Amino acid sequence: MPIKAILTDIEGTTSAVSFVFDVLFPYAAKHLPDFIRENAGRADVAEQLAAVRHDCGEPQADVERVIEILLAWIGEDRKAPPLKALQGMVWEQGYQAGQLKGHVYPDAVEALKRWHQEGYQLFVYSSGSIQAQKLIFGCSDAGDLSPLFSGYFDTTSGPKREAQSYERITQAIGVEASQILFLSDVVQELDAARAAGMATCGLAREGGELAGHVTVDSFARINPSAL
Numbered sequence: 001m002p003i004k005a006i007l008t009d010i011e012g013t014t015s016a017v018s019f020v021f022d023v024l025f026p027y028a029a030k031h032l033p034d035f036i037r038e039n040a041g042r043a044d045v046a047e048q049l050a051a052v053r054h055d056c057g058e059p060q061a062d063v064e065r066v067i068e069i070l071l072a073w074i075g076e077d078r079k080a081p082p083l084k085a086l087q088g089m090v091w092e093q094g095y096q097a098g099q100l101k102g103h104v105y106p107d108a109v110e111a112l113k114r115w116h117q118e119g120y121q122l123f124v125y126s127s128g129s130i131q132a133q134k135l136i137f138g139c140s141d142a143g144d145l146s147p148l149f150s151g152y153f154d155t156t157s158g159p160k161r162e163a164q165s166y167e168r169i170t171q172a173i174g175v176e177a178s179q180i181l182f183l184s185d186v187v188q189e190l191d192a193a194r195a196a197g198m199a200t201c202g203l204a205r206e207g208g209e210l211a212g213h214v215t216v217d218s219f220a221r222i223n224p225s226a227l
């Protein structure tokens, strides 16, 4: 069956790992403490702080303790949904202030624009929150890429290394799994997508092979109609 939709990861796929690790995470680590102190009473922030207390088994943790936990989670790249939601809120301030611009590889920009024009539906699946995904593409160094995308998925659809998450996403997209091409730099994510019936293509930006999957080093080498 022909590919109709393309679902892409962000970190290491459309965008440099170094942008996430050397720009976004340090920005969040620097600004998250004051953001939480100033906004702990806001309903959307309070909801995430409660989720942190629940997830770490410390229901009585005060705001300073929650901040300490969140900074430790940033340090270990924990894909915890409340951390990801709060990071998205902090990054929004950075993008709005012009301190952040989303990195998207030029070959990804070119291919995403071409695929959109050719009629493929484009979707994103990242551990970053949907808000963070919209920001990286909406405020990218190549301009506003958000009109290219038909939808966004984060870990509220499930963890990226579990086949069930891709089954849920397939339901939401509304085409056969075999008509969705998933792009990622992580072999466990590609394996999970394939187990759910999706077509896969690995991105190895520094070269190399993602075992068992067609692997390329640039979006320029992906031809969805030939997969």
Ligand SMILES: CSCCC(=O)C(=O)COP(=O)(O)O
Residues within 6 Å of the ligand: 009, 010, 011, 012, 020, 024, 079, 084, 087, 125, 126, 127, 128, 129, 132, 133, 136, 160
């Ligand atoms: C949405 S940009 C921030 C990326 C992020 O927070 C992250 O954890 C990267 O996850 P990915 O699933 O894109 O590898």
Ligand SMILES: [Mg+2]
Residues within 6 Å of the ligand: 009, 010, 011, 012, 013, 184, 185, 186
């Ligand atoms: Mg990735």
